[in-house]
Amino acid sequence: MPHSDDFLAVHDPAAPGPVHAPESSTRWWGFAAALMVGLLALCSLTWLFSVQRGIAALQQSTAMRADRYAATLESTLDRYEFLPALVSLHPSVRALLANPEDPARIAVANNYLAEVNTRARASATYVIAASGLALAASNHGEPGSFVGTDYRFRPYFQMASRGQIGRFYAIGITSDEPGYYIAQPIESGGKVIGVTVVKLNLEWFQRAGSGSTEPLMVSDDHGVIFLSSVPGWQYRTLRPLPPTLQAELHNTRQYHDVDVTPLPIQPLDSPVSRWLASTTLNDGERLVRVGAAGSTGATARDGDDGQGAHFGLSSDGADRYLEINRAVGPAGWNMQVMAQLDPVLASARTATIGAALAYACICLLLVNLRQRRQRARDMQYSRRLLEAAYDQLERRVEARTADLMAINEQLEAEVTERARTEGELRATQDELVQASKLAALGQMAAGITHELNQPLAALRTFSDNTRVLLERGQLDAATGNLSAIADLTERMGKITGQLKLFAGKARQRRNAVRVRAAIDHVLQLIAPRLGRVMLRVRGLDGDAADLAVWADELKLEQVLLNLVGNALDAIAAAGAEDGRVDIAVSATDETVTLVVRDNGPGIAPDALPRLFEPFFTTKEIGQGLGLGLAISSSIVREFGGQLTAGNVEGGGAEFVVTLRRSRQTATA
Template sequence: MPHSDDFLAVHDPAAPGSVHAPGPGPRWYGFAGALLAGLLLLCGLTWLLSVQRGLAALQQSTAMRAERYAATLESTLDRYEFLPALVSLHPSVRGLLAAPQDPARIAAVNDYLVDVNRRARASATYVIAANGMALAASNHGEPGSFVGTDYRFRPYFQRAARGEVGRFYAIGITSDEPGYYIAQPIESGGKVIGVTVVKLNLEWFQRAGAGRAEPLMVADDHGVIFLSSVPAWQYRTLRPLPPELQAELHNTRQYHDQAVTPLPLLALDSPVTRWLGDTVLGENTRLVRVGADGEPGSPGGGIGLTADRGDRYLEISRPVGPAGWTMQVMAPLDPVLASARGATVGAALAYACIGLLLVNLRQRRQRARDMQYSRRMLEAAYDELERRVEARTADLMAINEQLEAEVAERTRTEGELRATQDELVQASKLAALGQMAAGITHELNQPLAALRTFSDNTRVLLERGQLDAATGNLSAIADLTARMGKITGQLKLFAGKARPRRHAVRVRAAIDHVLQLMAPRLAGVALTVRGLDSEEVEGAEIAVWADELKLEQVLLNLVGNALDAIAGEGREARQAGHIDITVHVAPEAVSVSVRDNGPGIPPDVLPRLFEPFFTTKEIGQGLGLGLAISTSIVREFGGQLTAQNAEGGGAEFVVTLRRAHQPATTA
């Protein structure tokens, strides 16, 4: 046959006379690479320009909202800035500070503060003595009255006690309500004799931005967010607080029992965001994201605009109020990014359409070159085909001659194989006949020995005149003769495959018959039979599916082997021979175990115990077929025969058969 590589001569560019294919080459790959590079460049530029324009528009609208929010908050603070000073100028307030224990003056100031607080619409207005104790308050008659509370620990009182205006945002320790505190010192004779305080509720401000998608928050001079349109961000910090500042918040009880923890607000830091910050974003403006609690990282941690987790925002911050507060207005970046993605996809689709047109033109030119190439290939293939046909014809003729020789050799081999098979069949028949003859001889040994024993006993009984006993022995001899006839009748199975006769057989009858046959050999042996005393199970005797003759044959072999074991040389002379037959009944099976107290089974013998012609007895005392035949019989009944060394010495053989629940026949 020609080598398969000959066909590649047409396709191999290195082969002589080969035709070169004008397929995709470096120029084609370069063209495709240029198209792909152009697509990537166009998508990148489109995305950057779209994000730049979107951020500029978003920054402008967010800055306008930030100015509006800041103006609203500052106007509210300015409106209440001079209220504590006006209250401190009232004569009744100064009179109370001069006589703080006078009930009439306390009542007059309380009424005055209630009227002022109602007209000004403040949360609370109260007067504190120089020692820090509240003397009068607008909520004096309410359950959470400020009267009698010590405020020396509050920073706004401490600053007012030094002659300065105190401004402070905190959660009330009495009312447990947050508010903005403005404290005005009351001076007399060049020293501070008391402080007037006005508390304002500013939670309306954070509700002003709650209905919008842009979060709004205000942080104090320490960076603690005390107003936020997002409830989860309130009382969080813009940055981790140092230990000394945490201790100060704890001592002043500014935020009462609130757990002040950092808000995971991280600046987006990447080459793209830095470029956007330099070209688009103004002062006090940055791109941030709010991650989940417990997320690792710190602000400025190398997080990109599109490859980060959490919510991304454009943050605009500005100072607000006289207390050093900072207000942040945050606008989501998702609409800007979505618009940029849409513009990028549109540009990519337009570029793809143009690229497809270019590819189509290039493919038309390529198809024209391919047609020319195919024509040249076809001519070359015709020439190669003629050459290969000639070579293949010569190879086929050689193969035919080789096949004819192989067919002749196979015909001769098959004739030799058939002759060998005929010889093997004849040898198998002779071996089977010999094995069966040996088995029948082995099985007849027990009945023949019993016949001799019964005949000797009968002669003795006749000499003694014991006719009844002799008659019983003669009946047993007749039964043995019939049984031997059944055994020899098994030779018929050699001529044909007759179905084995299987029916319900009573276990007690089989064991009794075996013990009767083995009675002469059992003389002087301790025999125990267990498990047959309570045979009535559901109104029927214990029975198994078997053939009574073959079942007795198996039990004869097992009992005979037990007798041989306890009569061997391995057992001590002072130890009496003992055989234990036990019947175990289960719902669907019956087990009969035969145990002796002989020397047991050697470990090297146990694996080969059921092999044909394997025996441990002396020559002439056994053929090694008893256990092999017994195993075959038990398997024929659908059961199992096992052997093991019993605990305490001796061997134990267990026959397990299927239980029969119908009335048993007489064995």
């Protein structure tokens, strides 16, 4: 322990200390500026060469991957290139073209095409007459068969009609499935008498790169991306299409109903980017970004650093890639394999930080050597100060240790109490979850019972009528009733399956459905519930009787049945004696609108925004599960339409269903 007088002497501001000659301020700032310039130069060079080396390594690995994918696609296309020509040489095909009206020859050709398609593992194989009408197809017995479809507007048929091999990638107008079409002309006497077509499904190719962080896409000679491992890039364009080309795509229906829009892809254009491309990349390779630069609220992603922003490689909210192009196929396709640049920039950032740290260590070492002499002179004086400070620190540590031990004991007690409280809270939450499950189970059972009431009532009516008809000997009418009963039982089984619409979206199966037939079926089911309620249908007279929409017949009837049933429930709840339900149908060139109105109490304003939410209902407990309108809205959206609700002036509610109009022959 130092003497008290010595301790006081150490802390006396007037006590003499070592005197050092002040350094020149100008020399110090000049030395610091030189160090900063050296640091910036070192970081810049390290970053540039690290990025160059990283891009070179990335280019080699990505080029190998691109070559492998291109070879895989080329081998697939080459394997099927001669299949249409072989099919065109078969005697059954030429016999069919010689007499296209002979059912026996059609059957033989259909069977042959089905066998060839199965062995070749193609999507479809079919024969088209010189008039453009499909005469036979491998899918002749399946829904959506190509037989009878007119393909004169398809470019691959037009090319084959001129004696050339037609190659075309498009979305099928009948199956809504994309594929690659190879068309081979069939000639006789120097004249094209027909065309054989093989359709290949190439979606497996884009799935080959779906598990990788490097996107893969294939575009046609117009720059339209038709295969992509990134779903959002498919059916986008690499550049804006001129109006004439847009009109051609629309006329040929190459991509059916898909709206083809440009993909925001641009080359990285900065001095550093151009230097990297010229020193590292080969022809057909470039640095690009996908996304709009300068977008509102865009921030640099993880991995961007000061160097990336300074040298023009910052993302600006966009993704940056090394793009490698490969020409594939005889149709002039271009395959692009995209490799993320972020790992390269992250590696360059790490190398730059390492170089900066090494530079800083060297600078610190130099400064340390410079200061060692000064530290030696100050050592003795500092030792006296440290001894005094150490004594004072020991006393403070002892006091602080005592405080910390008390606080630690208090914290342990609080932790124990909090653990006990959390255990009680978890037990309470488990009980609430179990109670909620039991309540939801009861609501679902009651809702499903409500949905089955209408078919059950119709079954009772048909069975009573059938018994009377049998007593009278009217067997034909009784047979019709029994057929209707069979349809109703099948429909009852499918009602419970509608809950799947909220578990996942099923594959869309749409066709042309007559609106009048769907409404007639609904009226037949709802008739037992009408009672004194007047139900009128307007807008289906004259030419409107053949109106058709793109939909699924059973699901469309389910939507209308739910809307009319809700209208009857609203009228019954209001106790109106002059109940009225109106179904109005109107159409434009593109859409068909069905409006269901009633003169009930209408929809409460607080219920209107939540009307289409699952399990929301305004009915009494046990009268419905609250899924009817939610399921109906989901079905209409599946058809590409819209379902809205509102109130009518003078009282009552109306539900408006807007669907896409179909010009094709509708199912009855």
